[in-house]
Amino acid sequence: MTVRPLVALAMGDPAGISPELTARLGALDDIRARCGIVVIGDRRIFDAGARIAGVAPQLKMIEQGTNLRRDDADALFVDLGHLDPADVEQGAASLAGGTFALANYRYALELGRDGRVDAVCFTPFNKQAMRLARADYDDEIAFSAEVVGLKTAASEFNVLDRLWNARVTSHIPFRDIAARLSSERIHRALALTDGCMRNAGFARPRIAVAGLNPHAGDGGNFGREEIEIIAPVVAAAQQQGIAAEGPFPADTVFLRAKAGAFDAVLTMYHDQGQIAMKLMGFDRGVTLLGGFPFPICTPAHGTAYDIAGQGVASVGASRAALLLAAEMAAAASSGRRP
Template sequence: MMNYLGITMGDPAGVGCEIILKTLHGNEEFRKKSIIFGSEEVIKFYMNLLNIDEKLNIIKDILDFDKDSINLVNVLPITMNDFRIGKVSALCGDAAYKYVELAIKWAMEKKIKGVVTAPLNKEALHLGGHNFDGHTEIFAKLTHTNKYAMMLWSDKLKVIHASTHVSLKEACNRVEKERVLDVIKLAYSSLKNMGISNPRIAVAGLNPHAGESGIFGREEIEEITPAVLEGKGLKIDVEGPVAPDTVFLKAYRGQYDIVVAIYHDQGHIPMKLLAFDSGVNITLGLPIVRTSVDHGTAFDIAGKGIAAEESMINAIKAAESFN
């Protein structure tokens, strides 16, 4: 398998194209092993907007790759007249899906090492006929993966989620021993693959004070603690449930390498606070590598040339770190 990475352009109306081009133009080592999955006319528009004079090489197969160019698979030939920058549309939602779909196909066929995704818009995705909650669910479906989890990665903090895009009520109902244990094991194996020899894992509680011995809820006693104990039996360095109001501070100070968050906002809020512009979203448990920027389409600044590419740079670095 080649060490090339596929980078999907995301929603054409958002900042994805801009941050990809800024990243590849400013980092030669990335450009020499990256392939954009997107639309040629949109790429050309942003190359002109950003005054990028690199050669654009349109490829249909990995054998067409040119290390001295920006390489693009022209998945869907849309033009700038087909949509409005910064606006939700079915066309852009469908385009974003098709970029991802083909990139996953290349990765599953071992043409590329993995996929790095620029942001898509969930409303546009649904309007385009693709009823997924986001990238994570698309990757799970198209790679036939049943056990997977979202990890948010940064130098300051790493968080993996037991549940993500469901209501808070549903997230509480999904606190089950087997799921928590699966996420503990995913955290352990993935951090080892990323070079941490003995990952230290903390599992957050669901309830205030991690339930306070059952006073504020029994999920910790009946589901989370048994999962932690079974993890310990597998020789995993895991602790918990740890009170959710202190566990992230402890991880930030170096006591743990990663925190298992029980639901979406429990993990996302501290990550957004500490690493909003630099965090990376990684889907664990897949047969392929998948990383992403940890921000949205930023429609409010799309097309203005001011989007920051730091998260895209870190997403590529994270993808490269997997063995």
């Protein structure tokens, strides 16, 4: 018997497009056919988003603490009742918005941590609002690790259809990138990428490793990181059974990956991969937090304050994020649950 995975869907920033995206997801028949969803948020904010989106999803209201797996409904709503729509200024980052999104996400993570759902998905956050609500907020990875109690490595991946992008460094100033690169960091990123992709169904993911410098250092003319750090790690990973190649020039490696030569590209810093992935499919891209005991996914775009309230936001990336979370959860649970 196939058991549909249960995915907690946390509402993101209420001042952007998150409410309407959440409502659109709740109204999609293909989502309900693939997984059960548990929306976390404030029903008043959700209903406002539904009106903007022009949809009327039917979600069953349940109390906090309810055994979610015993409910036959394919779409549930946990109303935290913590934000009046009158207190939301559309298109503006605020303490209220950040507090709302953090509370929803924390609740969803706790459901995943406690085994009450199989995966977590969230509609876009605004980092300025999150930091207004929590001064030491760094990013979703650090916050998620704290809530879940994760002690091992985690990383952010961008997924576009079947192409993955991983990175060695992430949300740090550009001037600090080279100093942060080390054999240990690169190897850890490669191993985590290989492991997460295998969990997602890749039998032996082919991973291209980008260089740091222009033309991958051009034999040492533009820097020696490729020769002294990156290439030795790639060789060591190959000896361990990881299908890694490189380092390759970052300005051409994504062309090869897009053509099917690789399943993933490991980049050395944030924008090296983000720019390429978003150009290839901004409306379909997914961000996956890998290394956690359950999938955590979100659309790769932001809160789009400039179009909030207009009802024109594309649900494509949010749909892809929810379906990837469900797919990975189903693969992980197959043969484990009755």
